[in-house]
Amino acid sequence: MILITGATGTIGSDVVRLLAASGEQVRAMVRTPAKAATLPAGVEVVRADFTDPTSLVTAAEGATTVFLLTAPGPQVARHDTAMLTAARSAGVRKVVKLSAIGTGDTSAAEVGNWHLPGEQAVRSSGLAWTVLRPSSFASNALRWADAIRAGAPVPNPTGTGAQGVIDPRDVAEVAARALTSADHDGHVHTLTGPELLSVPDMAAQLGRVLGRAIDTVDLPLERYREQLVAAGLAPAFVETAVSGARLVARGGNAVVTGDVERVLGRPARTFAAWAQDHRAAFTG
Template sequence: MILVTGATSNVGREVVGQLAAAGREVRAFTRDPDRVADIGPSVKTVTGDLAQPETLRAALAGVERVFALSGGGPEQPLHDANLAQAAAEAGVRHVVKMSVIGAEYGFGDLMSTWHLAGERAIRQVGLPWTFLRPGEFMSNARLWAATVKSQGVVYWPHGHVKVAVIDPRDIAALAVAALTSPGHEGKAYRISGPEALTVGERVGTLGAALGRALRHVEIPVSAARDAAARAGRQPLVVETALTNMGSDDYRVPYAQVLPVSRDVLGREPRTFAEWAADHIGLFR
């Protein structure tokens, strides 16, 4: 049995789906069972909260492997520590944690610090682990949908910064590989997409998929943070990630095209053009 926490997130939902498609026994952990009602008939669901350790015992009963994904934010280290301790007590054999690329470099921003503390908690309980450390998701472009539809414009900061954005489906595929095949224990995978693109280049690709020209307008980080908060994202997480993009220390790592997808999955990661084509309905 494999337990997937964060089962309603972009990556978590993909991990659940890919595991189920591979015929694996999956248990989806969520605080809101209504959000996993459509997750698939073969998938078991369990309700709980990573902030409440007493809810983890039943969720982990009979579980051999765990995909650990929390919503992020200041509570991240506590969530990871609670899950790690409960997993160790339940006899779990392997934890695959969703981390961030900043943890690879020991960055001192809030998000990297939270994830490094979570990684440390998993190490300290002595469980075999794998850490996935992706950069920016292609799916962050979902935040552009409203103004693309209404104005043909994307409002976003740091438009000149190149980032090797990654499809959440590829992150999930790496998680599934680590959860279902040997040889990934004790490894941390730095993950990128296949090409480094500016916001303007991504906007152009999205416009080509729509068949109409789109514009990019530069805005302050604070304005993007507030827009993301209105869309249900954690503003502190969004602000931290976007502020990082303004620093030269962060730009080089975020622009690197890395070989992990080719090395682990035996294929190239999906391009932003593929992601846009597969999700174009969001922008029409």
């Protein structure tokens, strides 16, 4: 039995589907069971919350492996520790943690610092472990959908800074491999796409898919901060987003690795392929 936390999110739901399709016993941990209605038939659904230790133990009972995916934020360390404590209590033997690129690098974005205590706890847990550190998701481009449908330029707070943008489906496939094979035990995989791309690069590729030019407009970081505050984001998220944009703009996340290909035996998907598969989101 493999327990998937964050089972209804972008990565977690794909991991559930992949494992279920391959015949694995899968248990999806959710806070709101109604949200699990789209998960495959035969997947066991259990209600639990990272702030409720008893519910975590119940969720982990009978599981041999846990996919540890906690929502980003300052609470990541507490939630990771709570799940690991429950997993050990329930007799779980292995954990695969979804972390973030740059974790442990003092010059990286704050999101990496959110994950560092959890990574350290995983390594010292006494369980078999794998850590996955993905770069920026291609699906972040969905934030541009309203602007693109309206014919407006895409706001760009990162200038010409480029990243190894990764298709979330590749992250899910690597996670599924790590969860079902001992080959990745004790490894940290940094997951990126096959090329470095800036926001203008992605807009150009998306434009080719849509058959029209998509412009970008530079967004000063102070204005970016103001927009995030106006959108109601908590201060910790606002500052993390702004510092992350600053890091990317100066080239601090210009990283491409071959870890996806080494794990999956094929090249990582391109952003252009992701854009083609999600074309409808930008056309209405």
